[in-house]
Amino acid sequence: MKWLESNLDLVWELMVDHVALCVPPILLGFVISIPIGWLANRYRPSRGVILVVLGLLYTIPSIPLFVFMPIVLGTPLLSPVNVVVALTIYAVALMVRTAADGLASVDRDVLQAASAMGYSSWQRFWRVELPLSGPVLLSGLRVVSASTVSLATLGVIIGVQSLGYLFTNGFQRNIPIEVVTGIVATLLIAVVFDLLLVLLGRVLLPWSRGDGRQDARRARRRTATLVAEGIS
Amino acid sequence: MIEFRSVTKQFPDGTVAVDDFDLVIPPRQTTVLVGSSGCGKTTLLRMINRMIDPSSGSILIDGEDTAKLAPVQLRRRIGYVMQNSGLLPHRKVVDNVATVPLLNGVPKGEARERALELLDTVGLDRSLATKYPRQLSGGQQQRVGVARGLAADPNILLMDEPFGAVDPIVRAELQRETIRLQQELGKTVVFVTHDIDEAFLLGHQVVILQKGGHIAQLGSPAEILANPADDFVATFVGADRGKRALRIQRVDGRDVVVDQNGTPTGVLQP
Numbered sequence: 001m002k003w004l005e006s007n008l009d010l011v012w013e014l015m016v017d018h019v020a021l022c023v024p025p026i027l028l029g030f031v032i033s034i035p036i037g038w039l040a041n042r043y044r045p046s047r048g049v050i051l052v053v054l055g056l057l058y059t060i061p062s063i064p065l066f067v068f069m070p071i072v073l074g075t076p077l078l079s080p081v082n083v084v085v086a087l088t089i090y091a092v093a094l095m096v097r098t099a100a101d102g103l104a105s106v107d108r109d110v111l112q113a114a115s116a117m118g119y120s121s122w123q124r125f126w127r128v129e130l131p132l133s134g135p136v137l138l139s140g141l142r143v144v145s146a147s148t149v150s151l152a153t154l155g156v157i158i159g160v161q162s163l164g165y166l167f168t169n170g171f172q173r174n175i176p177i178e179v180v181t182g183i184v185a186t187l188l189i190a191v192v193f194d195l196l197l198v199l200l201g202r203v204l205l206p207w208s209r210g211d212g213r214q215d216a217r218r219a220r221r222r223t224a225t226l227v228a229e230g231i232s
Numbered sequence: 233m234i235e236f237r238s239v240t241k242q243f244p245d246g247t248v249a250v251d252d253f254d255l256v257i258p259p260r261q262t263t264v265l266v267g268s269s270g271c272g273k274t275t276l277l278r279m280i281n282r283m284i285d286p287s288s289g290s291i292l293i294d295g296e297d298t299a300k301l302a303p304v305q306l307r308r309r310i311g312y313v314m315q316n317s318g319l320l321p322h323r324k325v326v327d328n329v330a331t332v333p334l335l336n337g338v339p340k341g342e343a344r345e346r347a348l349e350l351l352d353t354v355g356l357d358r359s360l361a362t363k364y365p366r367q368l369s370g371g372q373q374q375r376v377g378v379a380r381g382l383a384a385d386p387n388i389l390l391m392d393e394p395f396g397a398v399d400p401i402v403r404a405e406l407q408r409e410t411i412r413l414q415q416e417l418g419k420t421v422v423f424v425t426h427d428i429d430e431a432f433l434l435g436h437q438v439v440i441l442q443k444g445g446h447i448a449q450l451g452s453p454a455e456i457l458a459n460p461a462d463d464f465v466a467t468f469v470g471a472d473r474g475k476r477a478l479r480i481q482r483v484d485g486r487d488v489v490v491d492q493n494g495t496p497t498g499v500l501q502p
Binding site for chain 2: 109210
């Protein structure tokens with residue numbers, strides 16, 4: 001406990017770093033996955049290949065990926081960009097199938113009706129397809145958020161500041177409370193992100209309340225598993 | 233007036249849904265396209281607002297070839313009502329009704345005011361305006377669908393089996409409303425159904441279709457009943473059986489109308 005009292009500033013600083021490291025990959029993963037998911041649905045024969053190949057990206061071991069990033073990107077060794085790009089790759093891997101499924105989940109009748117009303121394809125995508133896939137996209141985004149928050153701890157291995165520092169440092173110096181603090185702080189960020197996403201859903205998708213409950217429950221279960229895996 | 237001129241539609245998989253189809257749909261009346269599934273009736277309907285483009289032939293609206301019009305603009309001036317309402321689940325009832333005026337650039341306040349008036353027109357309480365479609369019953373959703381179809385005050389209203397999925401009592405009510413609205417507003421209604429009773433009830437002109445969009449018979453309900461063109465039509469309209477094969481029985485000096493089973497259905501008025 002004494003360690004925690006004298007290191008509160010450090011913990012806070014690392015939490016801020018951690019959040020800064022997580023937000024861009026979550027947003028980028030979302031934004032990149034939508035057009036890919038759309039394309040996968042649009043060109044049916046390619047759907048299986050696109051989704052499987054991109055899904056497999058998640059199985060790339062994270063440490064080699066982090067290490068290879070500067071070589072591939074030509075970025076400085078210690079640049080946070082390396083971690084952001086790597087985490088974005090994982091985010092896309094997780095999100096792209098949800099994006100495709102979400103867009104495919106929109107009722108064909110509704111799309112037909114929208115066209116019959118006189119929505120152009122562009123208007124129909126932004127005003128009908130995208131909002132209606134919202135509940136599914138949100139459930140995917142919650143999984144991506146949890147996964148990203150836990151994976152970001154690994155950034156410390158290539159020298160990028162995150163809460164992972166508390167794990168490595170705590171182990172090396174044999175300070176259990178430091179490791180526990182790292183776990184709790186990571187969990188805290190994951191939970192706060194998740195709550196924010198749920199809140200965002202409430203605000204942006206008021207029409208779906210009640211319908212999406214099952215999706216949400218499923219997503220929460222996946223989130224819990226992923227967070228547990230990330231920490232172990 | 234809507235005119236089909238030797239219209240053929242072959243889908244990419246080779247099916248010929250409509251083969252060399254000609255028809256004139258008179259203005260300010262209800263024309264019903266009726267037939268079993270696969271007769272091409274929905275394809276015909278969707279070719280009017282270019283949801284489907286014909287493989288050959290042309291469709292004219294008031295003399296203007298629709299192939300020369302931009303599909304999106306064309307659709308905005310033709311009302312469309314479909315089965316299962318097709319309402320946008322993420323828009324409140326009032327915004328669903330206002331969809332087309334909003335697409336046409338009508339200011340939001342004005343479009344909503346008009347939408348509320350349309351709820352009155354189709355017999356819905358204005359308190360439903362702020363609900364989402366899934367909070368409404370099937371019959372109410374269909375009424376909203378009709379209001380949405382009327383919102384831009386189109387001359388033409390296309391109705392694709394709009395009452396197929398509601399229960400018989402609500403369907404009867406909606407059918408009466410459709411007749412009333414058509415009479416009050418004087419729209420050109422093109423209605424698709426597989427239900428011959430519905431066709432006879434609503435149609436000024438009824439088009440009985442066979443596979444490939446071949447017209448088995450065209451005429452008013454009375455004309456068709458009085459003179460079925462062939463056995464197919466006779467069987468299809470049920471002229472040879474049940475409640476349409478009526479006879480007169482003299483009972484106590486009055487003419488009682490009975491159906492094929494001898495069940496009395498009414499009394500002939502002098």
